[in-house]
Amino acid sequence: MKVYTVYLLFLCCLLSKLSFAQDYFYNNLYYDNDFLFEGGLSLGAINCLTDIGGRPGNGKKFLKDLNWQNTRMSGGIFVNFSYRYTLGARLEFNMGNMMAYDSILKNDPSEARNRYRRNLHFKSHITELLLLAELHPLMLFPANHTANVFSPYLVGGIGLFHFDPQACLNGEWVFLNDLYTEGQGFGEYPERKAYRLTQLHFPVGVGIKYECSALLNLRVEILHRFTRTDYLDDVSTRYIDPALFQKYLSPHQASYARQLHNRQKEIDPSATTIPNAIRGNNSRNDSYFTVQCKLSLIIGRERR
Numbered sequence: 001m002k003v004y005t006v007y008l009l010f011l012c013c014l015l016s017k018l019s020f021a022q023d024y025f026y027n028n029l030y031y032d033n034d035f036l037f038e039g040g041l042s043l044g045a046i047n048c049l050t051d052i053g054g055r056p057g058n059g060k061k062f063l064k065d066l067n068w069q070n071t072r073m074s075g076g077i078f079v080n081f082s083y084r085y086t087l088g089a090r091l092e093f094n095m096g097n098m099m100a101y102d103s104i105l106k107n108d109p110s111e112a113r114n115r116y117r118r119n120l121h122f123k124s125h126i127t128e129l130l131l132l133a134e135l136h137p138l139m140l141f142p143a144n145h146t147a148n149v150f151s152p153y154l155v156g157g158i159g160l161f162h163f164d165p166q167a168c169l170n171g172e173w174v175f176l177n178d179l180y181t182e183g184q185g186f187g188e189y190p191e192r193k194a195y196r197l198t199q200l201h202f203p204v205g206v207g208i209k210y211e212c213s214a215l216l217n218l219r220v221e222i223l224h225r226f227t228r229t230d231y232l233d234d235v236s237t238r239y240i241d242p243a244l245f246q247k248y249l250s251p252h253q254a255s256y257a258r259q260l261h262n263r264q265k266e267i268d269p270s271a272t273t274i275p276n277a278i279r280g281n282n283s284r285n286d287s288y289f290t291v292q293c294k295l296s297l298i299i300g301r302e303r304r
Contacts, residue, residue, distance in 0.1 A: 030214040030301040038080040038217060040296025046074035046096040048288035050233035051280035052120050053100040067104055072097045074126075074290050080134070085151065088134030098288055099123035100233060117271070118279070119263040122165045122176070122233040126288070128225075130203055132157035149211050156204040159225065164197050165234040167260050174256055176234040179249070181261035182279065183240040184231075186248055195231040202226045205289075214301050219294040225287055232286035241275040 053067050074096030082088040101121035108116065136153045166173045177197055180186065185194040207221030230236040239262060245254040262279075264271040 029304060031304055033300045033302075034084050036082050036085075036298055036300040038078075038082070038296035038298055040078055040080070040217070040294055042074075042076045042078060042092070042094065042292045042294045044074055044290055044292030045071045046098055046126070046288060046290045047071045048098040048100060048232060048286065050100055050122075050286040051230070051235040052115075052122060052233045053102055053104045054115065067100070069104060070098070070100050072099065074292065076292075078294065078296070080296065082134070084139070086136050086139040088136070088153075090130070090132040090134060090155075090157075092130040092132060093128070094130070094290065095125070095127045096290070097123065097125055098232070117264055117267060119267050120167070120233075120235060122167055122235075123173070124163045124165045124232065126161060126163050128159050128161035128201075130157060130159040132203065136209070151209045151211075153207050153209060154205075155207060155221065155223065156202075159201050159203050160198065161201055161225070161227075162198045163232055165232065167234070169256065169259055174260060176260065179245075179253055179257040179260060181234055181257055182237055183244060186240070186244055188244060189240065192237065195229050199227065199229055201228065215298050217294075217296045217298060219296070220292075221294060222289065222291050224289040227285050227287055230280070230282050230285045232288065235280040236282045237280055239273055239275055239277045239279045 047066060047068070047070055049066060053070065074094055076092055076094030078090055078092035080088055080090040099122065102115045102118050103121065105113065105116040132155050134153050134155050136151045138151060165176045167176055168174070177195070180194065182192060183189040184192045186192070203223050203225045205221060205223035207219050207223075210218045212218055242258045242261065245257040245261075249257055262273050264273060
């Protein structure tokens with residue numbers, strides 16, 4: 001019995017040593033480490049889901065209402081800390097431009113024709129700082145620790161982003177937040193609060209990591225941001241009485257606000273809009289997402 005006990009203890013020690021060796025030596029050239037750091041660059045595309053534009057037909061939820069023609073470039077930098085290939089924490093800075101316009105529906109004969117007649121558009125520069133956590137589920141199984149070339153992962157966290165919607169009037173791009181185009185903050189509309197240009201959002205997504213070598217990682221990642229605002233595009237609810245602009249704004253701002261809050265007459269001079277008519281849909285907040293490739297340099301492995 002004692003012989004079997006000693007043999008069993010010896011076998012456990014041997015397996016433990018082999019397991020440690022597999023983790024400690026990455027390959028014949030580099031030592032491995034439980035903790036690895038990465039620094040890298042991101043490049044890809046950005047698009048948004050707002051009240052403006054969208055797909056033909058009735059407005060739908062999420063990707064069913066996404067118009068891919070509004071896709072623009074985005075990019076950023078990031079640092080990543082990971083533990084045993086399984087858990088990661090990432091700090092990331094991104095920027096990009098987003099836009100949408102009702103005129104994209106010009107030739108659509110469906111219910112979306114009403115959005116075309118509304119004739120609104122916007123563009124906005126976006127900057128954001130993200131704190132994200134990564135989970136690589138396949139790495140939870142010890143057998144996969146040495147087969148780490150491809151690793152799908154889940155990612156999520158919290159972010160701080162800044163936006164500032166603009167619209168073009170007579171060749172000039174005008175910032176919309178200061179014009180309160182839907183009466184935000186006006187006494188007549190106490191439920192419509194002025195929106196802040198810097199806010200929190202909640203990014204979630206999926207990706208796949210490819211370990212190119214001992215020193216380079218490549219990721220492809222889709223990251224969606226759930227925001228707490230319906231004013232990425234400065235459109236959310238209903239039209240107001242344009243006479244109120246003169247009450248709350250300077251003459252210069254009031255002139256811009258009257259022209260930019262309702263642009264239907266630019267398409268149809270006979271169009272009439274009464275206060276409280278539908279301008280946007282405030283049943284759900286705006287959101288945006290990126291599809292990015294990420295290339296990073298691994299820090300933490302030393303030459304043997």
